[in-house]
Amino acid sequence: MNVFRFAGDMTHLISILVLLLKIYTTKSCSGISLKTQELYAVVFVTRYLDLVTDFISVYNTVMKVVFISSSLAIVWCIRRHKVVRRSYDKELDTFRHWLLVGACAVLALVVHEKFSFQEVCWAFSIYLEAVAILPQLVLLQRSGNVDNLTGQYVFFLGAYRAFYILNWIYRYYSEQHFTRWISCVSGIVQTALYADFFYYYFISWKNNSKLQLPA
Amino acid sequence: LLEESIKDEL
Numbered sequence: 001m002n003v004f005r006f007a008g009d010m011t012h013l014i015s016i017l018v019l020l021l022k023i024y025t026t027k028s029c030s031g032i033s034l035k036t037q038e039l040y041a042v043v044f045v046t047r048y049l050d051l052v053t054d055f056i057s058v059y060n061t062v063m064k065v066v067f068i069s070s071s072l073a074i075v076w077c078i079r080r081h082k083v084v085r086r087s088y089d090k091e092l093d094t095f096r097h098w099l100l101v102g103a104c105a106v107l108a109l110v111v112h113e114k115f116s117f118q119e120v121c122w123a124f125s126i127y128l129e130a131v132a133i134l135p136q137l138v139l140l141q142r143s144g145n146v147d148n149l150t151g152q153y154v155f156f157l158g159a160y161r162a163f164y165i166l167n168w169i170y171r172y173y174s175e176q177h178f179t180r181w182i183s184c185v186s187g188i189v190q191t192a193l194y195a196d197f198f199y200y201y202f203i204s205w206k207n208n209s210k211l212q213l214p215a
Numbered sequence: 216l217l218e219e220s221i222k223d224e225l
Binding site for chain 1: 222223224225
């Protein structure tokens with residue numbers, strides 16, 4: 001465990017806490033893409049299949065349980081909670097995210113480290129995580145105004161993978177045979193997708209103005 | 216040599 005990875009995990013945890021805070025305090029999910037939350041639930045379930053088979057550390061196990069349970073809880077809230085579900089932007093959140101699932105599944109069947117069920121699922125989850133934010137970014141551009149908590153949620157979600165890239169660079173130089181191209185390439189693509197969001201987020205922060213994404 | 220696999224990452 002190195003400081004970059006720990007910072008990345010904490011940033012990821014903060015993004016989830018910010019989202020839960022928004023939904024819990026405002027009892028609203030306006031501006032939140034249910035499709036992105038569903039994709040993240042799939043990402044965590046397919047990536048942490050080894051949750052019950054391999055024990056790595058208490059930290060690892062606890063974080064996996066937190067990520068799986070929080071993502072499922074958020075999807076449940078937006079779908080089923082009698083108050084929250086009313087504020088879901090159903091007509092704006094129209095990204096065909098199952099296409100992303102299909103494309104990542106095909107890619108995982110072609111590009112993986114080992115052809116085993118767990119490895120293919122792992123590669124699938126890495127690819128899917130890279131594009132999972134797309135429905136959310138599209139929704140933000142369509143809805144125009146971004147409320148603070150939603151903006152912070154997306155910001156932390158993007159920042160966490162950037163810390164992971166530093167972690168991979170660090171591990172590449174500090175461990176002999178650490179070469180994991182699937183995660184690295186996918187992580188760079190994932191962070192790049194946030195580039196324009198980060199730009200507008202920084203501008204709005206600098207001008208102390210409301211975050212506006214060009215439609 | 217225990218190769219710390221990436222699977223120890225979240």
